[in-house]
Structure formats: structure tokens, C-alpha cells
Amino acid sequence: MSQVTITSPRDWQEHDLSLAARLGMWIFLATEILFFGGIFCAYAVLRYLNPVGFGIGGHETEILYGALNTFVLATSAVTMTMAAKAADGADYRLIRIGLIATFALGVLFLALKGMEYHDDIVHHLVPGHHFALADPSAEMFWGFYWVLTGLHAIHMSVGLVIIGRAYWLTRQNLKLDELRRNLDVSSLYWHLVDCIWFVIFPVIYLAGRSG
Amino acid sequence: MAGGTAFLPVEAAKQAGAVDVLFYGEVGISVLVSLIVACLVVGFVTRYRRGSPASRRKLPQAFSHEVEIIWTVGTFFAFVAIFWWAATLNLIHLRPPDHTLDIRVVAKQWMWKIEQPNGVREIDAMHLPVDTPVRLIMTSQDVIHSFYVSAFRAKQDVVPGRVETLWFTPDRIGTYQLLCAEYCGLGHSLMRGEITVMSKADYARWCARMKAAAQVKTARNGEAP
Amino acid sequence: MTDIPFQSLPEAPRAPATVKSYLDEGHTLASWLFTTDHKRIAILYAIGITIFFFIGGFAAMLIRIQLLTPNGTIVSPELYNRIFTIHGIVMVWFFLVPSIPTTMGNFFLPLMIGARDVAFPRLNIISFWIFFLGALFTVVCIVSGGVDTGWTFYTPYSTLYSNGHVIAAAIGIFIVGFSSIATGVNFLTTVHTMRTEGMTWFRLPLFVWAMYATSFVMVLATPVLAASLLMIVAERALGMPLFNPHNGGDPILFQHLFWFYSHPAVYIMILPAMGVVSEVIPCFARRVIFGYRFMVYAMMMIALIGFSVWGHHMFVSGQSPFANIYFSFLSFMVAVPSAIKVFNWSASLFRGSITLEAPMFYALGFVGLFTIGGLTGLMLASVPVDIDLTDTYFVVAHFHYIMVGGSVSAFFAGLHYWWPKITGKLYNERAARLAALLMFIGFNLTFFPQFILGWAGMPRRYATYPPEFQLWHVASSLGAAVLALAYIMPLFYLGWSLYRGGKASANPWHATGLEWQTASPPPKDNFAVPPRVTHGPYFYHADNDPSQPTKNAS
Amino acid sequence: MSAHRPDRRWLRGPVLVWLALLLLLALTTWIGYMPLDHLNAAINFPLAGIMVALVAYYLMRLKNEVGVVWLAALAGVIFLFTLFFLTFGDYFDR
Numbered sequence A: 001m002s003q004v005t006i007t008s009p010r011d012w013q014e015h016d017l018s019l020a021a022r023l024g025m026w027i028f029l030a031t032e033i034l035f036f037g038g039i040f041c042a043y044a045v046l047r048y049l050n051p052v053g054f055g056i057g058g059h060e061t062e063i064l065y066g067a068l069n070t071f072v073l074a075t076s077a078v079t080m081t082m083a084a085k086a087a088d089g090a091d092y093r094l095i096r097i098g099l100i101a102t103f104a105l106g107v108l109f110l111a112l113k114g115m116e117y118h119d120d121i122v123h124h125l126v127p128g129h130h131f132a133l134a135d136p137s138a139e140m141f142w143g144f145y146w147v148l149t150g151l152h153a154i155h156m157s158v159g160l161v162i163i164g165r166a167y168w169l170t171r172q173n174l175k176l177d178e179l180r181r182n183l184d185v186s187s188l189y190w191h192l193v194d195c196i197w198f199v200i201f202p203v204i205y206l207a208g209r210s211g
Numbered sequence B: 001m002a003g004g005t006a007f008l009p010v011e012a013a014k015q016a017g018a019v020d021v022l023f024y025g026e027v028g029i030s031v032l033v034s035l036i037v038a039c040l041v042v043g044f045v046t047r048y049r050r051g052s053p054a055s056r057r058k059l060p061q062a063f064s065h066e067v068e069i070i071w072t073v074g075t076f077f078a079f080v081a082i083f084w085w086a087a088t089l090n091l092i093h094l095r096p097p098d099h100t101l102d103i104r105v106v107a108k109q110w111m112w113k114i115e116q117p118n119g120v121r122e123i124d125a126m127h128l129p130v131d132t133p134v135r136l137i138m139t140s141q142d143v144i145h146s147f148y149v150s151a152f153r154a155k156q157d158v159v160p161g162r163v164e165t166l167w168f169t170p171d172r173i174g175t176y177q178l179l180c181a182e183y184c185g186l187g188h189s190l191m192r193g194e195i196t197v198m199s200k201a202d203y204a205r206w207c208a209r210m211k212a213a214a215q216v217k218t219a220r221n222g223e224a225p
Numbered sequence C: 001m002t003d004i005p006f007q008s009l010p011e012a013p014r015a016p017a018t019v020k021s022y023l024d025e026g027h028t029l030a031s032w033l034f035t036t037d038h039k040r041i042a043i044l045y046a047i048g049i050t051i052f053f054f055i056g057g058f059a060a061m062l063i064r065i066q067l068l069t070p071n072g073t074i075v076s077p078e079l080y081n082r083i084f085t086i087h088g089i090v091m092v093w094f095f096l097v098p099s100i101p102t103t104m105g106n107f108f109l110p111l112m113i114g115a116r117d118v119a120f121p122r123l124n125i126i127s128f129w130i131f132f133l134g135a136l137f138t139v140v141c142i143v144s145g146g147v148d149t150g151w152t153f154y155t156p157y158s159t160l161y162s163n164g165h166v167i168a169a170a171i172g173i174f175i176v177g178f179s180s181i182a183t184g185v186n187f188l189t190t191v192h193t194m195r196t197e198g199m200t201w202f203r204l205p206l207f208v209w210a211m212y213a214t215s216f217v218m219v220l221a222t223p224v225l226a227a228s229l230l231m232i233v234a235e236r237a238l239g240m241p242l243f244n245p246h247n248g249g250d251p252i253l254f255q256h257l258f259w260f261y262s263h264p265a266v267y268i269m270i271l272p273a274m275g276v277v278s279e280v281i282p283c284f285a286r287r288v289i290f291g292y293r294f295m296v297y298a299m300m301m302i303a304l305i306g307f308s309v310w311g312h313h314m315f316v317s318g319q320s321p322f323a324n325i326y327f328s329f330l331s332f333m334v335a336v337p338s339a340i341k342v343f344n345w346s347a348s349l350f351r352g353s354i355t356l357e358a359p360m361f362y363a364l365g366f367v368g369l370f371t372i373g374g375l376t377g378l379m380l381a382s383v384p385v386d387i388d389l390t391d392t393y394f395v396v397a398h399f400h401y402i403m404v405g406g407s408v409s410a411f412f413a414g415l416h417y418w419w420p421k422i423t424g425k426l427y428n429e430r431a432a433r434l435a436a437l438l439m440f441i442g443f444n445l446t447f448f449p450q451f452i453l454g455w456a457g458m459p460r461r462y463a464t465y466p467p468e469f470q471l472w473h474v475a476s477s478l479g480a481a482v483l484a485l486a487y488i489m490p491l492f493y494l495g496w497s498l499y500r501g502g503k504a505s506a507n508p509w510h511a512t513g514l515e516w517q518t519a520s521p522p523p524k525d526n527f528a529v530p531p532r533v534t535h536g537p538y539f540y541h542a543d544n545d546p547s548q549p550t551k552n553a554s
Numbered sequence D: 001m002s003a004h005r006p007d008r009r010w011l012r013g014p015v016l017v018w019l020a021l022l023l024l025l026a027l028t029t030w031i032g033y034m035p036l037d038h039l040n041a042a043i044n045f046p047l048a049g050i051m052v053a054l055v056a057y058y059l060m061r062l063k064n065e066v067g068v069v070w071l072a073a074l075a076g077v078i079f080l081f082t083l084f085f086l087t088f089g090d091y092f093d094r
Helices: A017-049 A051-059 A063-088 A092-122 A136-171 A176-205 B014-047 B061-092 B200-221 C029-033 C038-066 C077-112 C121-145 C157-161 C166-193 C206-238 C251-285 C292-308 C321-348 C358-381 C383-389 C393-423 C429-456 C467-500 D009-032 D039-059 D067-092
Strands: B101-108 B111-115 B121-123 B125-129 B134-140 B145-149 B154-158 B164-168 B174-180 B193-198
Touching: A017 A051, A017 A136, A017 A176, A017 C166, A017 C206, A017 C251, A017 D067, A051 A136, A063 A092, A063 A176, A063 D009, A063 D039, A092 A136, A136 A176, A136 C206, A176 D009, A176 D039, B014 B061, B014 C321, B014 C358, B014 C383, B061 C321, B061 C358, B061 C383, B101 B125, B101 B145, B111 B125, B121 B125, B125 B200, B134 B145, B134 B154, B154 B164, B154 C383, B193 B200, C029 C038, C038 C077, C038 C121, C038 C393, C038 C467, C077 C121, C077 C166, C077 C206, C077 C251, C077 C393, C121 C166, C157 C206, C166 C206, C206 C251, C206 C292, C206 D067, C251 C292, C251 C321, C251 C358, C251 C393, C251 D067, C292 C321, C292 D067, C321 C358, C321 C383, C321 D067, C358 C383, C358 C393, C358 C429, C393 C429, C393 C467, C429 C467, D009 D039
Parallel strands: B101 B134, B125 B193
Antiparallel strands: B101 B111, B111 B121, B134 B164, B145 B154, B145 B174, B174 B193
16 A cells, blocks of 8 residues: 555656756755855844944055946846846857856956065064054954955856856856756856855945945 | 752752742652653553454544644743743842942852952851841952852852852751862862851850951951951 | 555566676775765765764763762862863864764765765865864864853853863854754755656655755754854954943844754754654654654644744743743744654554564654653743753753653664664674663663752752762763663674674665665665655565565455 | 857846946945944845845846745755844843
8 A cells, every 4th residue: 555556657757957056046046145144144143242443444445446346246146147148048159158258357357466465464464473553453353354355256267267167168068958957056156156246345445434 | 968858958048948949840750751651552452452352443534633733832821921930939039139239259170269358268168147148249360150049059160260149048047068060170070168147136146256266367367457 | 645556566676786886896095095986975974973973972071970979079170160161162063963964964864865966075074074073163262261161152151251172162053053053054055956757746755855954953053153253353353342231232132143043953862853753653653654744744844833932941041031032932943843742652562563673662762752851842942941941950860861761862863773784794683682671771771860850959060069969960870871881882793893894785674665665785776776655654564574574364 | 059149039038237336345345434333234234135135146047046046045044043033042141
């Protein structure tokens, strides 16, 4: 006796692969939200506990780099969506343009980040013995600066690898729905990296501005 | 050293009695619920074991929903009631009385440094008058420790960088065990002390004698007190 | 739960003998170590967690031997601190969190919903290797590196004062966390997208619901653990004074972030156990589970409310009184669904025809011990009692009743219940019942004295203790010896059954789950023909159970 | 490649979102410099939230998604708020 009746033999029909891919990626994005969220929560609590130190620390960040990078990522978000939605219409040329543009913007972002890091190191803004500012909680702010932007840069590099692979896949003669699935997942991941940056921007760059 | 057995540890503070009533109440409820579940399980297993002649008709449809709702709501209100009891007890004891005997306690890796109001210092020992509310003003020099006197049913983590207060009113003369309850490294289990509760007269005499001894010592060493 | 009209249904089809079982799909090492078959990955996980279970168990034995005498000299206090850290880290993260979901969940989730495999098979094998290599790396680090912070890593001890290899251990656990997330993502997607035709949400067996709720908690809680461990590494390596109180940091902040993961983690450990017990009790009581929908809602409520109760670990840590009150209230609320489940399990026995085979004995043991564990949890949720009892052996006894009495008993219940399906062999019933009885006795003798120790005021993590507690410590250590013996026995009779055990039929327990409708051990694609589900689960009733030898007077 | 130019009118949508994002970026930066003490954090973070919501709804195409994907998207945020609320419940009242 069982909860199933055996039917006439028929083959396994494929489950909805596209939904599975999107759902799996969205659940992974939820874990990323909570991972960065945990660090933002620590930032928020410590900023609440010593607002003055965070203000002093925040004052030293270079707003130009921050705003420029936000602009770069906002543009890359649009080009990535362009690539993903072009796959619906099998518009291979637009897909490749979108992917190349997003890749270039990503590299530009990392370049700007590198230059900013260089400036910060030169100004001794790395937490440690000879940290430029005296206030210890300013040193903590800069600790958050390095942890948050460093983690974001790592996620950004993984994003670039994903986009490179997506571009390589457009070169293979892949079935359209498989390519569409890969582009969907890649664009979701890329947009997560953008969204994290949109939160990092006020957290890091606008912290000590209003002093 | 401390009176009472393991089952009924000594209650040496005014607050301890009320906490014990709550705890034994909850133990009573738990034993009752455990017995109900045990009887249900053992009873059903014996009565409805395979091959026994008991009747196996289907459960009446209404029976399953009604019973389910009854014990869900019942459990909910029982738990809210226990929470109410515990929360009121906690809130009553929250604010210390106005004038208390303030003792400074400094927790350091693996010892308790105690300073009486009149400046007398002790290590791993504390002398208290009976029936007077005592407020401990505590801080830690290194890691988190926890000032725990089981006889007073009092425990408070001592967090470095912050001042923690703990208050109780010892109401029974005797010596009780002071332990460190929050893991603090190598000597965590050796960080013990003794709380001696004395009558008010003895305490006053003790303070005076210790104060005099301290002055003699400082005079002999020639240091400025 | 509407009673579904019974029709007599054809006995499960005899799988043709020629169908190769998943065990015969390849005998090379690579076919096992790099398999993407969820059944083989489950067995790899089973071997992995058994190794770590005995590492943690060995550490527990050392603790119990040391505590036989008040000033034990078996190990120095420094070594004792390392041993209880090893016991904590290995048992929590490398045995209990992965125990039921990765072994029985991996094996039976696809079978129970009529799928051929999980949604992302490659991710599944990657998650195993992340788990195994990460766990091995961490164990080597904490053993050789002398980590003595306890599994809770409380700051500022773990960041400023401990001189063990805390960074390496934190990175190791950070890596193993990914395998939990990968398993969670896999199960959630599988249940959502790969249920067979006719398997609606409320026809899912409760074990699948348990895996769903557990994966939900695993996916949302583990990242915050990763964040808090990363911050410990940032403080120790980068010198960021996050938790350093003298430079503006706050030690309590770490406790908030750590317990935001660690309390849902205890629900990751107990929810799968509830799922296994909800499968075993109906089968051996030949009864439909009592209140199926209430059981489903209860499991989901535990998973949801479980995220907002972590403050009850911090009542005495200097938390604000307002926080103490609402965390205490929420902790009482999360206990309500657990109580409902215990009543439902007991009510499921009503008018059943019960046999006490080993799985049933473990399952009923679970119900009893989980009840005691849950009720002592209530005591610890009420603030004044917790002020006296927190950080004492009362807490140690409470969570061992839930984790060992609950989760490990259910693990053995599932192991015995599904052993014929996994290996195609029958185990020796008498030996299994003896082991179950010995485990029940050994467990209670070990941990009930610790309740008394806790109430008498014996703090946790003490290498030496005041002499008046010795009587209870000796009883507890004696119980630990019996428990250790009981844990070793299954290795023998289950190992013996692999070679000498009788051939198991497709459905030796006459159970009605979808996993019993295929051959045992099942073929690589789980089902010869994709099944179409027409009824809800737990389709038992003594009256018309065709395999029921004696006709009961109804 | 199809001879005639493929229909790309749908590009208007993402470009509009792009402009909105840039507008919000300018707004947050401007408010960042206003001497509002605590208030500018209280305004900046909701603005960042709006930018994230815009990206999620249009660019991550949550607009035409099935319910379960919405659930996955919202679950992370809901439990993040639980963490923030209950942690700050402790810190505000200390």
C-alpha cells in the first residue's frame, strides 16, 4: 500500500531548469545580503557607540573616487541587464556589446579602487602602528573601510570571471535557453555586487561629510 | 561550608527565596508535563501494542481538530503565565534600594580584588553585614568574568570597559562560595573566593580592625597612604 | 487532516532483479569521490561525520575522566581548555549541524519527492569536499594550534588574550559554513522545483518539510556566523579594535552576532530530528500522523521565530533589561510549537498497533528526552532563574538533552529505519535494541546528574571544582562510559550486517513513503518509472494494512 | 544575424532606470554634505534602499518573477531587519 500509483511507463520530464537556476541564485543572494548585513550591523552599532571617531575617520575618505565608482557601477548594472535581456530576443550582437561594456566598467571600477587604495596607503590610513589619525575609533572606521571595500572588490573580481565565462559561452554554439539561463544568473550576481556598493557608498564615503 | 544540600542549595539572600519558588514551580510543571507525556506514550504502547485486542476504529474527525486547538492554546497561555511570573520577579528586583553598601569589585585574570567603602582591600574574599542591601560596582581589567554567588542566586558578567552593578541583600550569616562563571582562560576554575556574612556589630568591628591594621602597615612602610 | 478514502492498492512493483543499484554503478575510487549521485554523496558525508563524531566523543571522554576528581591531574587546566574547545567545535560544526540533513536529507529528499537527484548535483559534491577538507583543516589547527577559546569564541578573550591559532580555526569554520549554505540552497531549490507529478505541498512527508525548514534556517543564519568569525580574524590580524573595549569596541557586539547564528543553529540540529521521528513513529505505530498540518506549521514557526530569540544566551552579559524581557518572551513563544509537536507524536500512538523495533525505541526515547530538554529550556528562558543557572552545568545538561537525547537519538532512529533501504541489508534486531537501551540508560546517567550540579552552582568549563560536587561528577562520568560503549556497538552490528546481513526487500517495514516504493538499494535514477502521487503521506491504518498478518477486531 | 536591425525599443526601460540611479546618487551626495547631524544618515540609507529596490525590481527583473523568487529576495532582507531591530533594542536602552 503506498501513496503512489505506478503509471504507464513514461520518461522523466525535465523540471523547470530556468526557475531552478534563478531561485538557487536568489537564495545565494539572500546569504550574501545577510553576510554583508552582519558587517553593516557591526558598523552601525560601533558608529552608534562612538559617532565622533567615525566622523573623523569618515572625513578622510575621498568622495571623488566613491562617487565616480558608484556612477561606473550604476552604468554597468544597466549594460548587464541589456546583455541579459538581449538574450530573450537572441540578439547575439547586443549580448556581446553588453558583456564587453560591463566587463570594461568592472575593470575601470577596480582600477579606480586600486588608485584609491594607493592614495590611502600613502596617507598611512591603514589600521596598525603608524595610523595617521589619533582617535582609536577612527582607526576602527578605517578597518571597516578596508574590510568592506576589500570584500566588495573580491566579489567584483569573481563577477568579472563570471562575465568572462558568459562571453566565452556566447562564442560556443550553445542552446539558446542554456545561454539565457547562464546570462540570467550572471546578471543577478552582478547586480548584487552593485547593490552592495550602493549601500557601501553612504556607509563609507558619506560618513563624516556633514561635520 | 555553605549549608543546604545539592538538591536544596542554601538561600542566603532576600531575593533567593522568590527565585527558588519560581524554579521549583517550573520544576513542578515540568515534572507534571513529562509525566503526562510519559504516561501517554507508555500507556499507548502497552494498550495498542501489535496484536492486542484494543479497538482500532478511526479517530472521530472532530476529535483531532478540537484536541489540537485545545492544547495549542493551553500551552500558549501556560507559557505566557510562566513568562509573566518570571518577568515580574525580574522587574521587581531590577532597581537597587536608595542607600546601599557600595563595594567596588575589580575582576582580573584569575582573581577578585574587592575594596570596602572604608578603603579596606581584600583579594578573593568579601565581608558583608547581614540584612543590609549591598551594591557591587564591578569592572574587569582584561577579559569577561562573571561574579557568581550561588547562595545569593546572583550572577553578573563583568565586562571590561564598562561598569556593571549587581545588588543583593544577604540575610543569613555564614560563608558562601564566590565563583567565576564566564570562561576567562587558564585559571578560570581557580578564580574562587569566599563571601563571609557577619552580624552588623561584627562587621563594624572587622572594618575598624582592618582599617587600623592597614594604617599600621602604611605607617611602617613610610608610604603616603 | 482529512482522512483519505482508502482503496486497496497493488503491492509495490518488484523492481526487476537486473536493475543495477546505485552501489553497483561503479567501483572505482573516482566513481565514489567525484560522484554526483545524491545517494553516494550521502554515504560520503556519513563516513565523514562518523569520523568527526568519534573525535569529538574522544574529547568528551577525556573531559569526563578529568572531572572524576575535584582536582583532576589527568590533564593540565590549559589542556582541559583545549579539549572542551575541540569537543565543542567538532561536535557542533562537524557532526551535529551536518548530521541528518547531509546524510539522510541528501539520500532521501529526492527519493521522497519522486525526483532523480537534487537540483544542483555538482554543487552537492563540491559541498561535501568543502565540508571534509575544511573540517579536517580546522581539526588539525585546533589540535596542534592549541585553540582554547571554547566553541563560542567570546571576545575579548578570543581576540586579545588567547594565544592559540584562533585565526586558522575561524577561517576553517568559515569555509565549512559554505557547505551548509550549499546544502541549504540545494534542498530549497529541489523541493520547490523538482517535486513529481501530484506531489503537492501538503502531500510532502514531514521529513521533507523538516529538510525544507532546516535549509531555510541554514541558508539565512550561516552567513552571519561567517561575518562574526571574519571580524575576529580582522581584529586579530588587522588590529581593528572592533571588540576591544578600551578602543571604542564592544565585546557584547560579538555575542549578539555570534548568537544570531548559534541559536538558529540549534534549530538546524533539532528540526531534522523532528522530521525523522515524524517518519518513524507513524510507520511503527501503523497510524496516520496526528495533526499533519499542525506539525508542518509548527516546524515552519520554529524556523521563523528561531531567529529572534538569541538574547536568552546573554541575560547576564550586561544586556539592557528591556532586551532581557523581550528575548525572554520570544523564547517562551518559540517553545509553543515544540510542545505541540510532542503532543502530536504522543497522540499519533493512539489506536495504533505498535511494535518496539530499534527505530521506534530511539524515536520514543527522542520524544521523552526532548520533552525534558525543552522544559528545562523554559526554565532557562525565565530571567531570574537564568541569572542563577546560566553558565552552569544546568545549561550543559539542557543542551545535551536536546542535542544528544534529541538529535543523536533521532539520527540513530533514522539510521536504523532506513538502513535496509540504503544498504539493501537487514541488521540484527536484538543487538540494535540492546544498543538503544544501553544508550538511553547511559545518556540519562550522564546528563541528569548535571542538572543537579547546575542547580547546586557548579559553573561550566571548570577543569577543577569545589569538592562538594564530586558525587554527581562521578555519576556523570560513569554514565559517559556506558554511553561511549552504546555508541560503539552500532559500528559492529551495522558493519556485520553489511557482510552477513539478510537481503532486505523493497519495503521491510511496510512503510508508505515514496522512498519505499523503489528497490532497496535504489537504482541510480531512484525510480524505474517516474511515480505519480495520488495520496498524502502516512497512509497507515491497522484495519486494511494488507501486509498485516493478524486481522484486528475493528 | 538577421538582416534588418533587431527590435531594441525595450532598451528605453533600463536607460530610464539608469537616469533614476544617477539622480539618486547626486541626491545622496548632496544631502551627505548638508549639516544635518544625525538626519543625513537617516535620509541617506533609505535613499540607498530605494536605489537597491530599483535595481532589484527592474534590472534584476523581479517585476515579472514568480512568487517563490520574491520570497527568496525578501527573506534575506526581513531577517536582516530582525538582526538590526533586536540588536539595537539592546543598545538603545542600555
